[in-house]
Amino acid sequence: MLSDDVRFHLTYSIGKEPADASPADLCRALSLAVRQRLTDVRLATERRYSERDAKRVYYLSMEFLIGRSLDNNLLNLGLRDEAEKLLSARGSSLDSVLPQERDAALGNGGLGRLAACFLDSLATLGMPGYGYGIHYEFGLFKQEIVNGEQRERPDHWFAHDSPWIVEHLDEACLVPVYGHVEHQLDRAGNYNPMWLGWKVLIGVPHDLPVVGWEGKTVNVLRLYSARASDEFDMQIFNDGDYFKAVEQKAASETVSKVLYPSDSLAAGRELRLVQEYFLVACAVRDIVRRYTKAHASFDAFPSKVAIQLNDTHPALTVAELMRLLVDEESLDWDRAWEITRAALGYTNHTLLPEALEKWSVPLFEKVLPRHLQIIYEINRRFLEEVSIRFPGDVARLRDMSIVEEGETKQIRMAYLSIVGSHSVNGVAALHSELVKSTLVPRFHEMWPERFHNKTNGVTPRRWLLGANPGLAALVTEAIGPGWVSDLDRLRGLDALAGDAAFQEKFAAVKRENKVRLAALIRSLTRAKVDPDSLFDVQIKRIHEYKRQLLLVLHVIHDYFRLVQDGDVSGPPRTYVFAGKAAPGYAVARRIIRLINSVGEVIRKDPRVKGRIEVVFLPDYRVSLAEAIVPAADLSEQISTAGKEASGTGNMKLSMNGALTIGTLDGANVEIREEVGPENFFLFGLTAPEVERMRRERSWDPWGVYQTDAGVRRVMDSLAGDVFCPWHPGHFLPIFRRILGEGDEYFHLADFGSYEEAHRRVGETFLDRPAWRAMAIRNVARTGKFSSDRTIREYAEEVWGVAPVL
């Protein structure tokens, strides 16, 4: 019985009288009781995989944005009701216990959350899938808003005290870094480069169980922390140099200390390169260890091992696997290369040139001298292949080289990933096309068969069943419970979209979610918002290409229309923003300040009379998203076309019955196709139009400013002190960013079309039956965006893995 185990853990793991247990104690005891069950299934799952000698897939990612685990684990194990009963018997409830768990924020945003959703789907589908990542001591920073500005605090997420994580010191591995290559001859007189003079780190694995729906499979997310080598420390301690020993230990352990925020110019930072290698070295060693337990040679490696690189962060896998096969296992180069390419797949996540990783050769040589040699050799052979295929085309060789020439040579990690993998995919149909046509067209020309698309997805267990129990119950009542593991069944709701009784129930669920979010908003910001207003939501990392600024410009426009023009058309609106800005990204930080300042001015203006409310919810993270998503009416997916790879927030919101206002960017394109153009508020330039204007340099934001009085009024308010009476000119840099620096992200180019779309949103929202029907159709038609579908596609087309049930 779960209750017996909870009592046991309260007494023996926590050391308290069960009657004195706090909600935090109950959370921990319940988690430990659940972990027991997960452990049983995990061991059985591993036995099953080993007995069948199943092909395994390894998902390497620098980020896993896991969030909280207890509720998800209870749901997937079918223990939620039992847990609720036992807590109720103790005078408590899941509502008070679940928030006690800290989010495991080991990621920045979409890429890390995608990795977590994929692990859920792998386990649900009964596939042997392992995550490999870093056990950061500090996850992504905690965000506080002080005087409207972002402040960062370290997020010590209980890394060493999570009830879910078990350390396996016995499986620790040794990771050499730095050093030099000595050019020697081997016994036969052949060239034999030797990697010597390295320092050594110890990689200690920590396993986090990942349970699938209905609890039949428990896979593992293996996170490594870096430790100093005990032997080194002991010797220095013995010599009496205590401080040196502590310094050395601290330096080694820095490697897994902190997650780098994205957009923080990680490239060029030595520690980040060491982190990336640390992950790759630990993972590859562990993968080979598991493989060689059951196989005497490497012949079967590609038929037993698939490794997926989540972006270029683990791209060093190409060089590390080659090094291990050639140097340690003495395979000849060609055979090792065949094995490496057959085992590896690469997922591209970005088209932004500044986000494509490159490492300077001098830094690379310092940190990984032997790997640099291997990369040079990979590149030499690759360029030879290119020159045979395209004789005399020197420009092509320069363009495609893994080593970028220049004042300081750079290693292009995306190219290394493409050359070293048998599969390259983007994460939405449009994005995958752009990868082929604009990002790496020459590679596509070389190996067209290697490129394909795998549109992202999200797990419906967390993002619908768990986050929106009211809607989940209504859906189950209408079409049965099968949708949880077969999301296409949501189509069954389509027939109910116009059904008045169903609409009423659907609207009641949405209102209840909005009331709950309103209470949360009140507690986080002290703002009082009207649950009957239109909840217009933009929640995501703050970045100029995602265009939070465009929504702010709209809010200002809306505000002036109301207070200066007396226009009261459209419904009252509550604009909900949340998201973190990278600490070093000044413009993004200023946008947060602007959102808060606009909100403050509007709130204090008696003329607004509650028709507009703007809130910025601090510390956006998985658990906050789980509260916002079910309550959203309108989902803002308004990135500059051609910039967003896929997005997954767009899927979560649509799945929960929010209508999308969006550009034809990322997965918006496919969401619109699925839900129907009539259930989607489209606006803005298309990716080819943006590209053409960029190419022709025909985009002139000043032209719009001069001809459109509405735009001028909004922009002038940024140049003046309307929103910053405390510091006139504070938002001038944003004004200049758009009008002085060419509006790189086409805010004003899309502004008119965006306003028009917002006008349609307002009108439709006032037609309640029409809005509800559209919202129901959104839920009904998002089956495609289950990560189960994505994983099935990867499994069949890239990995060659099958369920092992």
Added chain:
Amino acid sequence: MQVEERSVGSYTVVTVVDARIDAQGADDFRAEITRVAQGGNRRILLDLSEVTFIDSTGLGAIIASLKQLGPDGDLVICGARNSVGSLFRLTRMDKVFRIFATSDEALAALAAG
């Protein structure tokens, strides 16, 4: 650095008794090999069966010892535990040295020429 030595056939078997060959002991190790070599025998079978850890400085000292023995000398490794053997493979030193599982196996092979 504590070592034991014995002569078997044309080789001197040098057994490292310490558990570690690292930055602290690397110079001592080289000095011991020099001493043995200066004793007249430049063909050494290095028994590492008692060694549990070698750092990169220790590995560098073994390479330097091989060079020091010169073209007429020989340095053969035996008894390396898994943890030590893996470091020889990691650095590709296994391609430079002849490596045997045990001293008996090594001596038999060396005697057979």
